[in-house]
Amino acid sequence: MDSSRLARTTSPVEPAYLDESSTYLVKIVVAGGLGVGKTTLIRAVSEMRSVHTEEVMTAASMSLDNLEFTPEKTTTTVAMDFGRITLDPGDTILYLFGAPGQRRFKEAWDDVSHGAKGVLVLFDVRRLDASFEALDMVERSGLPYCVAVNRFPTSPDVSPEVLRDHLDLDADTPVVSCNALDFTSSLDALIELVRHALTRIRLDAAS
Numbered sequence: 001m002d003s004s005r006l007a008r009t010t011s012p013v014e015p016a017y018l019d020e021s022s023t024y025l026v027k028i029v030v031a032g033g034l035g036v037g038k039t040t041l042i043r044a045v046s047e048m049r050s051v052h053t054e055e056v057m058t059a060a061s062m063s064l065d066n067l068e069f070t071p072e073k074t075t076t077t078v079a080m081d082f083g084r085i086t087l088d089p090g091d092t093i094l095y096l097f098g099a100p101g102q103r104r105f106k107e108a109w110d111d112v113s114h115g116a117k118g119v120l121v122l123f124d125v126r127r128l129d130a131s132f133e134a135l136d137m138v139e140r141s142g143l144p145y146c147v148a149v150n151r152f153p154t155s156p157d158v159s160p161e162v163l164r165d166h167l168d169l170d171a172d173t174p175v176v177s178c179n180a181l182d183f184t185s186s187l188d189a190l191i192e193l194v195r196h197a198l199t200r201i202r203l204d205a206a207s
């Protein structure tokens with residue numbers, strides 16, 4: 001799969017209808033800490049108008065949710081984001097669900113991740129710890145996942161090897177870099193995740 005061969009089949013603001021010949025419907029979760037870019041990524045890749053449940057942050061959550069690097073952020077996802085993207089039109093459709101990354105939303109994570117085939121775990125390298133709780137929930141779920149570093153303008157360069165070491169990832173867990181604002185870049189990260197999930201499914205079937 002190559003994202004350069006994929007084009008938006010519809011404008012993100014127009015209603016989009018599924019191709020009747022579509023075969024595989026794949027549920028994917030986008031996870032990560034507050035402000036790492038989950039909503040942004042789903043909005044960037046979705047071929048339909050994506051759906052986001054956001055709530056104005058309360059003073060009570062200010063002490064829990066660190067906004068040092070995203071001071072403009074006044075909303076926090078309390079339930080989920082939803083979007084859809086067709087890979088190889090007529091073949092595979094990804095349903096994208098954004099899950100809140102804070103452990104206190106564990107119940108929401110359990111609901112949102114149910115039936116998922118893979119998880120894209122977003123990280124902001126300026127504050128890796130923001131996604132630790134999310135990574136922990138993902139690892140406990142046993143779902144295949146891919147780590148995606150969302151590059152912000154002030155992000156320092158961190159090599160995938162250093163990150164793999166720091167996060168103590170398995171050797172086969174993909175580590176990719178993306179820009180959540182960019183369609184192609186975000187799609188490439190999702191395609192890497194789908195490749196990884198397919199490999200896991202094949203390996204499990206063979207064993």
Ligand SMILES: Nc1nc2c(ncn2[C@@H]2O[C@H](COP(=O)(O)OP(=O)(O)O)[C@@H](O)[C@H]2O)c(=O)[nH]1
Binds near residue numbers: 034036150181
């Ligand atoms: N420059 C830049 N800003 C980003 C990027 N991803 C997210 N943002 C901004 O960071 C803030 C938090 O992103 P958001 O998607 O709401 O994070 P979420 O809490 O994980 O859903 C928003 O103001 C975004 O516009 C990125 O790749 N580059």
Ligand SMILES: [Mg+2]
Binds near residue numbers: 038076081
């Ligand atoms: Mg969000």
